[in-house]
Amino acid sequence: MEQKYNPQLIEVNRQKKWDDTQVNATGFDTSKPKYYLLEMFPYPSGRIHMGHVRNYTIGDVVARFKRMKGFNVLHPMGWDAFGMPAENAAIKNNSHPQTWTDKNVAEMREQLKRMGFSYDWTREVNTSKPEYFKWEQEFFIRMWEKGLAYQKLSEVNWCNTCATVLANEQVVDAKCWRCDSPVILKPLKQWFFKITAYAEDLLKGIEELKDGWPDRVLTMQREWIGKSTGAEIDFTLEGTKEKVTIFTTRPDTLFGVTFMSIAPQSPLVEKLIEGKPQADSVRAFVDKVNKAEKTEDKFAEKEKEGVFTGAFAINPVNNRRVPIYVANFVLMGYGTGAVMAVPAHDQRDFEFARKYDLPINVVIEPKGQHLDGKAMKAAYTEEGNLANSGQFTGMKNEVAKHAIVDFLERKKLGRKSVNYKLRDWGISRQRYWGTPIPIIHCEACGMVPVPESDLPVKLPFDVSFTGVEGSPLSRHEAFVNVNCPTCGNKARRETDTMDTFMESSWYFLRYTDPNATTEPFSPEKAAYWLPIDQYIGGIEHAVLHLLYSRFFTRVLSDLGYLKLSEPFEKLLTQGMVIKDGAKMSKSKGNVVDPNHIIEQYGADTARLFMLFASPPERDLDWSDAGVEGSYRFLNRVWNLAYETVSNRWEGNQDHPELLYWVHKTIKKVTEDIGDEFHFNTAVSSIMELVNFLQKIAPQSGLSAAFKDALKTLVVLLFPFVPHMAEELAEIMGVGGDLATYPWPKYDEKALQVSNVTIVVQVNGKLRAQLNLPVDVSQDDAVKAAHDNEKSKPYLEGKQVVKTIFVKNKLLNFVVKDS
Numbered sequence: 001m002e003q004k005y006n007p008q009l010i011e012v013n014r015q016k017k018w019d020d021t022q023v024n025a026t027g028f029d030t031s032k033p034k035y036y037l038l039e040m041f042p043y044p045s046g047r048i049h050m051g052h053v054r055n056y057t058i059g060d061v062v063a064r065f066k067r068m069k070g071f072n073v074l075h076p077m078g079w080d081a082f083g084m085p086a087e088n089a090a091i092k093n094n095s096h097p098q099t100w101t102d103k104n105v106a107e108m109r110e111q112l113k114r115m116g117f118s119y120d121w122t123r124e125v126n127t128s129k130p131e132y133f134k135w136e137q138e139f140f141i142r143m144w145e146k147g148l149a150y151q152k153l154s155e156v157n158w159c160n161t162c163a164t165v166l167a168n169e170q171v172v173d174a175k176c177w178r179c180d181s182p183v184i185l186k187p188l189k190q191w192f193f194k195i196t197a198y199a200e201d202l203l204k205g206i207e208e209l210k211d212g213w214p215d216r217v218l219t220m221q222r223e224w225i226g227k228s229t230g231a232e233i234d235f236t237l238e239g240t241k242e243k244v245t246i247f248t249t250r251p252d253t254l255f256g257v258t259f260m261s262i263a264p265q266s267p268l269v270e271k272l273i274e275g276k277p278q279a280d281s282v283r284a285f286v287d288k289v290n291k292a293e294k295t296e297d298k299f300a301e302k303e304k305e306g307v308f309t310g311a312f313a314i315n316p317v318n319n320r321r322v323p324i325y326v327a328n329f330v331l332m333g334y335g336t337g338a339v340m341a342v343p344a345h346d347q348r349d350f351e352f353a354r355k356y357d358l359p360i361n362v363v364i365e366p367k368g369q370h371l372d373g374k375a376m377k378a379a380y381t382e383e384g385n386l387a388n389s390g391q392f393t394g395m396k397n398e399v400a401k402h403a404i405v406d407f408l409e410r411k412k413l414g415r416k417s418v419n420y421k422l423r424d425w426g427i428s429r430q431r432y433w434g435t436p437i438p439i440i441h442c443e444a445c446g447m448v449p450v451p452e453s454d455l456p457v458k459l460p461f462d463v464s465f466t467g468v469e470g471s472p473l474s475r476h477e478a479f480v481n482v483n484c485p486t487c488g489n490k491a492r493r494e495t496d497t498m499d500t501f502m503e504s505s506w507y508f509l510r511y512t513d514p515n516a517t518t519e520p521f522s523p524e525k526a527a528y529w530l531p532i533d534q535y536i537g538g539i540e541h542a543v544l545h546l547l548y549s550r551f552f553t554r555v556l557s558d559l560g561y562l563k564l565s566e567p568f569e570k571l572l573t574q575g576m577v578i579k580d581g582a583k584m585s586k587s588k589g590n591v592v593d594p595n596h597i598i599e600q601y602g603a604d605t606a607r608l609f610m611l612f613a614s615p616p617e618r619d620l621d622w623s624d625a626g627v628e629g630s631y632r633f634l635n636r637v638w639n640l641a642y643e644t645v646s647n648r649w650e651g652n653q654d655h656p657e658l659l660y661w662v663h664k665t666i667k668k669v670t671e672d673i674g675d676e677f678h679f680n681t682a683v684s685s686i687m688e689l690v691n692f693l694q695k696i697a698p699q700s701g702l703s704a705a706f707k708d709a710l711k712t713l714v715v716l717l718f719p720f721v722p723h724m725a726e727e728l729a730e731i732m733g734v735g736g737d738l739a740t741y742p743w744p745k746y747d748e749k750a751l752q753v754s755n756v757t758i759v760v761q762v763n764g765k766l767r768a769q770l771n772l773p774v775d776v777s778q779d780d781a782v783k784a785a786h787d788n789e790k791s792k793p794y795l796e797g798k799q800v801v802k803t804i805f806v807k808n809k810l811l812n813f814v815v816k817d818s
């Protein structure tokens with residue numbers, strides 16, 4: 001055994017061995033319980049960063065631990081390989097996205113291997129390969145046949161810098177999630193997936209995830225789906241038989257309506273202003289709003305404005321005339337695009353009423369209080385009792401909500417109604433580096449799916465990347481011009497590609513059967529492995545990837561590919577890696593390159609630091625001193641083993657507390673990894689064991705029990721620092737492959753029987769040594785001191801003014817004669 005710890009040499013050798021023997025490849029041994037552990041796969045941007053290192057280290061501890069606990073573990077890795085950076089790099093470097101991506105994948109794979117992560121590399125998935133996206137095209141066609149994929153003209157979120165459409169989820173604070181440019185609206189024919197058809201089911205599913213997912217993520221998904229329960233109420237257009245239907249969540253305020261607001265884009269507008277003197281001013285207003293929407297930041301707070309149409313609606317419960325306004329804050333895409341305005345109880349309506357001098361009629365009052373619309377400074381939005389509301393006056397407003405809707409339903413003037421904020425998922429991108437949408441547009445036949453035998457629709461390699469607007473595919477004649485599969489006439493191939501979130505919505509299914517060629521994955525294999533027992537990734541995916549995956553799993557189940565609704569049983573969202581108070585990022589200039597740490601200290605040190613510095617779900621503050629500390633600890637372990645193996649100690653005496661310490665550590669590490677992923681406390685208990693072993697080594701270092709303790713230590717270290725642990729295990733003759741070595745069990749008896757020696761002092765003088773159970777309480781120790789023959793005489797009849805108790809060590813009485 002080498003005297004000096006040489007991580008670089010050890011690690012590279014171990015990694016080569018793991019690679020040669022494929023020790024982490026997954027079996028299909030159904031006699032063992034399965035455990036599917038997944039970390040979010042990376043985008044192959046070129047290099048692994050510390051965020052990856054942290055995410056994957058956390059996962060690796062769990063994977064190794066579960067294997068040792070006898071599970072059949074699936075722990076795969078792959079590449080989310082489509083996406084814009086590849087295309088942007090191609091434009092910049094005059095290269096090809098495929099070349100760029102393949103090179104990055106090769107480099108990053110080596111980096112991951114150099115970290116010693118125990119992936120089953122035989123299952124590597126790369127989403128940019130036709131063997132993968134072929135199935136996506138098949139899914140798309142199935143969805144299209146069922147009406148779950150459709151094309152419509154729509155105002156889309158557009159990023160000028162990236163020259164592409166963004167999904168709602170990719171707009172963060174009105175900016176492009178990727179490049180931070182402001183997002184504008186643009187009308188384009190786009191492909192959508194009907195995620196709204198699954199809104200209720202996705203919402204219900206959240207209940208099932210309560211025990212396995214962080215509350216924060218569930219709340220974000222719930223809010224994103226945004227269910228609103230209320231009613232649709234029909235007002236009549238004065239002087240006609242026509243209805244104007246509104247959506248409200250507050251039917252209890254119906255008697256307080258003093259005007260109505262409709263969306264500028266509403267088809268009603270033209271009808272309302274026909275022949276009215278207001279027509280011109282309304283049209284001008286609508287134009288202004290539409291222009292502003294296209295040029296201005298869509299999400300910025302804008303001044304609430306409106307204009308009177310000259311038309312009135314009749315409130316169905318009290319027959320009052322209410323003027324109809326066109327207002328810039330009413331969205332055409334939500335509810336009915338028309339709102340009953342109740343300024344006394346809605347702040348937005350309140351401000352609008354003040355601005356345009358419209359009446360404010362109070363219909364809800366706090367108990368025992370009277371409100372005056374003229375004097376109000378803000379809308380009253382709390383609970384209360386109904387006022388000025390005909391037969392409903394006096395009723396609690398929560399009760400009135402139902403009573404008024406019941407009344408309306410009976411009179412056929414309204415009905416219960418539910419609305420969701422969730423919009424359909426816009427999936428088409430005017431980009432090259434993505435999965436081609438397998439549709440052909442024929443003048444005679446309309447949209448025709450590419451026949452199954454022609455799948456996959458591959459990306460042509462010979463394209464030019466100029467960076468000009470529009471997809472490079474649309475400029476590729478041979479790709480675009482095809483014959484219609486139905487009628488044979490000249491037709492045009494769809495040139496949009498799919499959102500890359502499509503690939504990540506099912507990659508976890510492909511891992512179960514990555515080399516399938518006649519189907520996307522075998523239903524049996526998917527059924528065996530799914531759901532994923534533990535998923536680990538960043539909180540930034542709370543509503544993007546994690547919602548799409550839940551949706552897509554349901555879709556694939558409905559299409560008959562599998563039977564599952566929730567793909568991820570448990571979710572851990574790891575914290576960020578921060579340095580100098582900010583997230584590690586290129587733009588902040590505070591990046592630490594994992595390779596440098598590996599070169600200087602080795603992968604085991606990098607892993608140990610990541611695990612020890614903070615619990616997984618919290619942010620991790622990078623500290624060079626912490627890295628140093630981890631490295632020093634590993635050196636201490638190495639030295640301890642070295643001294644033992646080379647018989648450098650004197651003593652051969654069994655220490656009475658040794659077994660206690662070993663079993664206590666096994667228990668703590670097992671529980672900390674197993675239940676809550678408290679790796680930091682698991683590591684610190686291992687450190688305590690090392691301290692203890694170091695302390696007793698001179699007397700006990702050559703005893704069999706000491707050597708056994710050291711072997712156990714090495715086994716416990718394996719999930720955290722696998723290279724060093726396996727090296728030492730081999731040297732010390734632990735026997736067998738640590739990858740599948742049975743995880744040590746602890747013995748409750750060893751935990752109980754062990755005693756410690758507690759020194760009793762009276763006024764600083766040693767009076768007795770007590771042999772007491774480990775972790776004995778102060779009270780019990782004091783009692784024992786009073787009973788002990790030797791210390792008893794010094795305590796009897798004395799007044800104890802102070803007792804100092806150092807757990808498992810010392811009991812000191814300060815006494816004075818009484």
Ligand code: ANZ
Nearest residue numbers: 228247248249250253330331334335337339342345346
């Ligand atoms: C009358 C009322 C009185 C309202 C009151 C609120 C408070 P959520 O919870 O987001 O679903 N609304 C309905 N459709 C709208 C649209 N297309 N654009 C803008 N606002 C719209 O909000 C529902 C409430 O938002 C509805 O209830 C409606 O105003 C408004 F004291 O109706 B409410």
Ligand code: ZN
Nearest residue numbers: 442445484487
């Ligand atoms: Zn045709």
